[in-house]
Amino acid sequence: MKRYFPFLILIIAVACLPVDVRSATAGEPLIVAHRGLLRVAPENTLANFRACLELRLGFEFDVQRSKDGHLVCIHDSTLNRTTNGSGKVAELTLAEIRQLDAGSWFDPRFQGERVPTVEEVLQLAAQYRQHEILIAVDFKDPGVEQEVVELAKKQGILKRLIFIGRTIQNPLVRKNIKAASLAAETAAVANNMAEFSAALSEPDADWVYVRYLPTRSEMQQVQAAGKKSFIAGSSVSGNVPQNWQQATAAGIDAILTDYPLALRALQQQSQLKSDD
Numbered sequence: 001m002k003r004y005f006p007f008l009i010l011i012i013a014v015a016c017l018p019v020d021v022r023s024a025t026a027g028e029p030l031i032v033a034h035r036g037l038l039r040v041a042p043e044n045t046l047a048n049f050r051a052c053l054e055l056r057l058g059f060e061f062d063v064q065r066s067k068d069g070h071l072v073c074i075h076d077s078t079l080n081r082t083t084n085g086s087g088k089v090a091e092l093t094l095a096e097i098r099q100l101d102a103g104s105w106f107d108p109r110f111q112g113e114r115v116p117t118v119e120e121v122l123q124l125a126a127q128y129r130q131h132e133i134l135i136a137v138d139f140k141d142p143g144v145e146q147e148v149v150e151l152a153k154k155q156g157i158l159k160r161l162i163f164i165g166r167t168i169q170n171p172l173v174r175k176n177i178k179a180a181s182l183a184a185e186t187a188a189v190a191n192n193m194a195e196f197s198a199a200l201s202e203p204d205a206d207w208v209y210v211r212y213l214p215t216r217s218e219m220q221q222v223q224a225a226g227k228k229s230f231i232a233g234s235s236v237s238g239n240v241p242q243n244w245q246q247a248t249a250a251g252i253d254a255i256l257t258d259y260p261l262a263l264r265a266l267q268q269q270s271q272l273k274s275d276d
Contacts, residue, residue, distance in 0.1 A: 027248075028248065028267050028270075028271075029247065029248055029252045029253055029254050029255045030058055030132070030133065030134045030253065030254040030255070031057050031058060031254075031255060031257070031260045031263050031264055031267075032057075032058040032059060032060050032134055032135075032136050032230075032232075032254055032255065032256040032257070032260070033052050033057050033058065033059040033060065033256075033257070033260035034059075034060050034232075034237060034256055034257060034258045034260075035048075035059070035060060035061065035062070035075060036048035036049050036051070036052050036059045036060075036061070037051055037052060037057075037059075037260065037261070038258060039258065039259070040261075041106065041110065042082065042102060042103045042105065042106035042107070042110050042113055043075065043082065043106075044061055044062060044073045044074055044075055044082070044102075044115070044116070045102055045103060045110070045113045045114075045115075045116065046113070046114075046116050046120060046121070046124055047103070047110060047113055049061070049121060049124055049125070050124060052260075053124070053125065053127075053128040053131065053133070055261075055264070056131050056132075056133065057133065057260050057264065058133035058134040058135050058136070058254070059133075059135060059136075060135070060136035060137075060138055060164075060256055061073045061118075061121055061135070061136075061137065061138065062074060062075040062138045062140055062165075063118055063137060063138065063139055063140060063144050063148060063165075064077065064089045064090070064140055064141070065089075065090060065141065065143075065144055066089060066090070066092060066093055066094045066097055067090060067091055067092055067093050067096075068093045068094055070093075070094040070117060071117060071118040071119070071144055071147060071148065071151075072089065072094065072097060072115050072116070072117055072118065073115065073116045073117065073118055073120075073121050074089055074102075074115050075138075075140075076089075077089060077090070077140070079092070079097065079100060079115075081105070082102055082105060082115075083097075083100040083101060083102045083105065083115065084100055084101045084104060084105065085097075085099075085100040094117070097115050098114055098115065100114070100115065101113065101114075102114055102115045118148060118151060119151050122151050122152055122154075122155045122157060123155060125155070125157055125160070126155040126156060126157050129156070129157060129160075133160065134160065134161075134162060134254050135157075135160055135161050135162070136161075136162050136163075136164050136230075136232075136256060137161055137162070137163050137164065137165070138164055138165035139163065139164075139165035139166075139167045139168065139173065140165060140166070140167070141167065142167045142170065142172075142173055145163065145167075145173055145176050145177045145180070146176050146177070146179065146180040148163075149177055149180035149181050149184050150180060152184075153181060158181060158183055158184055159183060159185070161184070161185065162185050162186075162187055162206075162207055162230060162254070163177055163184065163185065163186050163187060164187050164189075164209060164230070164232070168186065168187055168188075168189065168209070169188075169189050171202075171204065174186045174188070174202070174204040174205060175204055177204075178204050185206040185207060185228075186204055186205050186206060186207070187205055187206070187207040187208070187209035187230055188200075188202035188204075188205035188207070188208060188209065189209045189210075189211065190208060190209065190210045190211070190212070191211045191212070192211075192212050193212065193215075193218075196208070196210070196214070196218055200221060200222060200225060200227070205227070206227055206228065207227060207228045207229065207230050207253075208222050208227055208228075208229050208230070209229075209230045209231075209232070210229065210230070210231050210233075210252075211231070211232060211233035211234075211235070212233070212235055213231075213235050213236075213243060213246050213247055213250070214229065214231070214247070214250050214252065215250060216249070216250045216251060218250070219250045219251035219252060220251065222251075223251065228253040228254070229251070229252050229253045229254070230252075230253065230254045230255075230256070231247050231252050231254070231255050231256065232255075232256035235247075236255050236256065236257050237256070237257055237258050237259075238257075238258065238259065239258075239259045239262050241262070241266050244257070244263055244266060245266070245270075
């Protein structure tokens with residue numbers, strides 16, 4: 001048995017969706033697919049993100065800088081795991097990175113997929129601007145945030161992005177994002193309940209980014225502050241319907257998970273029950 005689901009399953013899923021389906025119905029959080037549909041297609045590739053967009057799903061992508069200064073979409077600091085090459089991303093030029101196959105490691109069907117540039121990812125997303133989705137941008141290193149904001153502004157999709165990642169905890173990174181555009185939406189991280197108040201009061205953050213299951217009271221405080229809420233981390237990344245339901249009941253605005261299709265199915269089941 002293959003480790004991953006055949007890509008045909010995804011094609012069938014897309015074909016079965018009504019053309020006017022939205023990413024979430026009223027009261028349901030937006031779904032953000034971690035590195036795209038990473039269990040169905042090679043992560044951080046255009047094929048993967050296009051599938052997300054066809055399914056009216058948001059996605060998360062990672063940003064690294066090549067040796068010659070280009071911004072590329074890849075999670076690891078090296079090319080070893082997700083391409084047929086090796087070495088550090090920061091030590092290869094864009095031309096060298098683009099020669100590599102970023103799909104065959106996952107499944108031979110994806111032979112020829114390349115590591116995309118961040119500009120290509122944003123250009124693709126701009127083709128689906130009619131869909132209500134959220135795209136999370138994960139900065140692996142500082143110093144790229146203003147360039148990404150400018151690229152998003154160029155494509156007219158800045159308001160559909162949320163900026164996260166390990167560097168977003170640095171107040172200077174959030175300030176740099178806001179300096180590039182006040183319309184850019186940043187997140188302040190709360191790793192636990194003890195950090196919630198500080199994240200909520202952060203002036204340069206439009207979102208409170210929690211990495212634990214929040215309470216209804218906390219989400220009401222976020223709403224009262226005119227902000228939005230985003231959850232990621234181990235409490236929701238797995239196939240954990242109870243945790244997704246708990247976060248939804250609390251009033252979370254968006255969920256980042258490795259199982260976006262399972263979460264979508266759960267939302268559809270909940271909607272059918274409420275319509276009965």
